[in-house]
Amino acid sequence: MVEWINSLPPVMWAAGLPASEQFAIFSLLKIVIAIFAVVMPMVAYSVIAERRISAWIQDRVGPNRVGIPFTKIHLWGLGQPMADGVKSILKEDFTPAHVRKIYFWLAPAIAMIPALMTLAVIPFGNTVTPGSGEANKAVIADLNVGILYTFGIVSLSVYSIVLAGYASNSKYPFLGGIRSSAQMISYEIAMGMSIIPVFMLVGELNLTKVVEYQANGAWIVFKQPIAFIVFLIAAFAETNRLPFDMPESESELVGGYNTEYSSMKFAMFFMGEYAAMIAVSAMMVVLFLGGWTLPFAGLNESADSLGMGLIQLGIFISKLLLFMGLFIWIRWMLPRFRYDRLMDVGWKRFVPLALANIVVTAIYLYLTIPK
Amino acid sequence: MAKEVQRVKLSLWERLFFPTLINGFKVTLGHFLSFKKSKVYEHKNKTNKFKTTLNYPEELWSVPEGFRGAPYLVNDQDGSTKCVSCQLCEFVCPPKAIRITPPGIDGEDAHREGAEKMPEDFEINMLRCIFCGFCEEVCPEQAIFLAKDYYEGYNEKLMNRDYALTGSNREEMVFHKDKLLERGGTHHDRIKKWEKKTQDAKEQESFPVTMAEKNIND
Numbered sequence: 276m277v278e279w280i281n282s283l284p285p286v287m288w289a290a291g292l293p294a295s296e297q298f299a300i301f302s303l304l305k306i307v308i309a310i311f312a313v314v315m316p317m318v319a320y321s322v323i324a325e326r327r328i329s330a331w332i333q334d335r336v337g338p339n340r341v342g343i344p345f346t347k348i349h350l351w352g353l354g355q356p357m358a359d360g361v362k363s364i365l366k367e368d369f370t371p372a373h374v375r376k377i378y379f380w381l382a383p384a385i386a387m388i389p390a391l392m393t394l395a396v397i398p399f400g401n402t403v404t405p406g407s408g409e410a411n412k413a414v415i416a417d418l419n420v421g422i423l424y425t426f427g428i429v430s431l432s433v434y435s436i437v438l439a440g441y442a443s444n445s446k447y448p449f450l451g452g453i454r455s456s457a458q459m460i461s462y463e464i465a466m467g468m469s470i471i472p473v474f475m476l477v478g479e480l481n482l483t484k485v486v487e488y489q490a491n492g493a494w495i496v497f498k499q500p501i502a503f504i505v506f507l508i509a510a511f512a513e514t515n516r517l518p519f520d521m522p523e524s525e526s527e528l529v530g531g532y533n534t535e536y537s538s539m540k541f542a543m544f545f546m547g548e549y550a551a552m553i554a555v556s557a558m559m560v561v562l563f564l565g566g567w568t569l570p571f572a573g574l575n576e577s578a579d580s581l582g583m584g585l586i587q588l589g590i591f592i593s594k595l596l597l598f599m600g601l602f603i604w605i606r607w608m609l610p611r612f613r614y615d616r617l618m619d620v621g622w623k624r625f626v627p628l629a630l631a632n633i634v635v636t637a638i639y640l641y642l643t644i645p646k
Numbered sequence: 647m648a649k650e651v652q653r654v655k656l657s658l659w660e661r662l663f664f665p666t667l668i669n670g671f672k673v674t675l676g677h678f679l680s681f682k683k684s685k686v687y688e689h690k691n692k693t694n695k696f697k698t699t700l701n702y703p704e705e706l707w708s709v710p711e712g713f714r715g716a717p718y719l720v721n722d723q724d725g726s727t728k729c730v731s732c733q734l735c736e737f738v739c740p741p742k743a744i745r746i747t748p749p750g751i752d753g754e755d756a757h758r759e760g761a762e763k764m765p766e767d768f769e770i771n772m773l774r775c776i777f778c779g780f781c782e783e784v785c786p787e788q789a790i791f792l793a794k795d796y797y798e799g800y801n802e803k804l805m806n807r808d809y810a811l812t813g814s815n816r817e818e819m820v821f822h823k824d825k826l827l828e829r830g831g832t833h834h835d836r837i838k839k840w841e842k843k844t845q846d847a848k849e850q851e852s853f854p855v856t857m858a859e860k861n862i863n864d
Contacts, residue, residue, distance in 0.1 A: 332674045335699045608670040 319356035363542035378442035383540040385435035386547030393554040396421040400588040421482040433459040443535040451531025455522030461621040466509035468629035472636035486566030496563040518609040556598035567591040714792040718830030726757030728789035731765040735781035743774035760844035768823040
């Protein structure tokens with residue numbers, strides 16, 4: 276398999292290039308594959324999963340029609356994302372007269388980009404060392420400040436909603452934008468503080484190192500359960516999912532920040548939300564659930580073949596899907612928080628809890644680690 | 647006077663949202679795993695619990711009694727048009743969806759003997775119709791009905807139920823006399839008003855009229 280890949284003309288051509296250019300080409304390849312072969316289909320299918328699961332929870336039928344076009348094959352509605360996409364593109368892209376056009380167009384793009392950029396530092400698989408070949412890291416950018424980069428990018432995602440609310444120049448989106456700015460900034464603090472103990476344990480900011488730390492011992496979720504719970508709940512608030520979907524809240528704000536949007540621009544917000552869910556799930560898997568590892572059958576050791584690497588990739592993705600399922604499930608379970616309660620929980624409960632967790636972890640480490 | 651609502655004092659455990667969460671998981675998981683069947687599988691289902699929505703074109707709603715569907719004209723049992731083109735329905739129609747073209751002086755006679763006239767054309771614009779049923783109520787001849795269910799000779803494949811009136815353009819949605827009569831089907835007329843009138847008219851042709859005697863004999 277590897278020999279066959281190595282003998283392909285583009286690979287042969289790439290092998291002749293200088294190392295820096297090779298690195299650029301392979302990074303680009305990884306980005307293209309990760310985005311268009313993995314993340315975008317996952318976004319599309321999490322939408323249909325959301326719709327079907329919500330239907331089952333509410334004793335409805337759900338979308339079960341679209342299969343392969345022009346045939347009678349239904350495939351339990353698995354063709355729905357395609358139909359949704361075609362519909363979104365063909366719909367009239369209506370821009371109201373009263374909007375601020377530049378920001379109005381910019382906001383949907385910003386919704387999508389941070390979520391995808393966060394995925395760059397996520398180690399989605401083990402380092403594969405096939406045969407005598409060199410080690411291929413299964414991460415797009417192996418930054419040694421991984422988590423700082425992630426938080427830097429994640430904090431950008433609030434701009435899309437705030438800009439959408441501001442640019443729409445109408446009251447409901449504006450209220451949604453204001454709510455989101457307050458909500459996302461507050462929960463970012465709780466989120467950032469909750470994972471400090473994790474990095475105190477690991478001693479590195481590189482996410483690949485975090486997974487390696489967990490491969491050699493227990494998963495961090497067992498060592499830092501409070502950090503995990505705070506991070507999980509903050510993740511719900513950061514991705515604007517119920518019970519914290521204040522910026523959107525259909526029942527009171529008519530859809531919040533995306534009230535004035537239609538067609539593909541609306542779909543971009545929609546996809547951005549799911550991409551953010553995937554990104555934050557991937558982060559939770561890496562930080563707390565041991566990334567691509569499973570603590571048995573030698574699955575937490577470095578992969579020496581492509582097959583092993585793919586199995587570990589599969590483990591990563593199934594853990595990720597577990598979190599996606601949780602996100603979807605919770606949405607159809609809990610009603611929306613009251614806004615002051617949301618702020619209360621964020622500032623008066625989670626921030627002190629995360630701070631206390633940091634202090635306790637620090638004391639524990641001071642007492643246990645030999646100097 | 648404002649009434650003060652006494653809030654229930656929650657324990658610490660309750661304030662942590664955990665009981666709510668556990669209950670929520672229980673309820674949603676219960677519904678998720680109940681696998682209620684769609685009505686298509688009615689024969690396989692013993693619990694008599696169904697999904698709340700239908701697989702629409704295959705499964706259809708059972709329309710309740712008194713449902714006001716699309717208004718259609720009817721024939722009587724002899725196959726003649728009951729409408730006498732009195733235009734009451736046209737006048738009463740709130741959205742002015744009905745338009746009747748009367749036959750005029752030289753127009754075609756009514757099918758039924760004794761009846762003066764029948765409409766040359768009877769249009770109902772189904773896009774304007776609000777299904778109020780005034781036309782049915784006002785009709786002195788019981789010639790127009792808001793159909794509850796599909797018409798006679800209904801084609802299963804067309805799926806043309808009265809609560810799902812469809813068409814691809816505006817002209818198609820203006821139903822003319824032939825279509826209305828075809829969809830309305832037959833209404834069994836027990837009174838046979840025009841038959842009696844014709845009989846009376848025939849009796850009056852011979853003079854002297856013996857109505858008083860006739861009544862005594864009856």
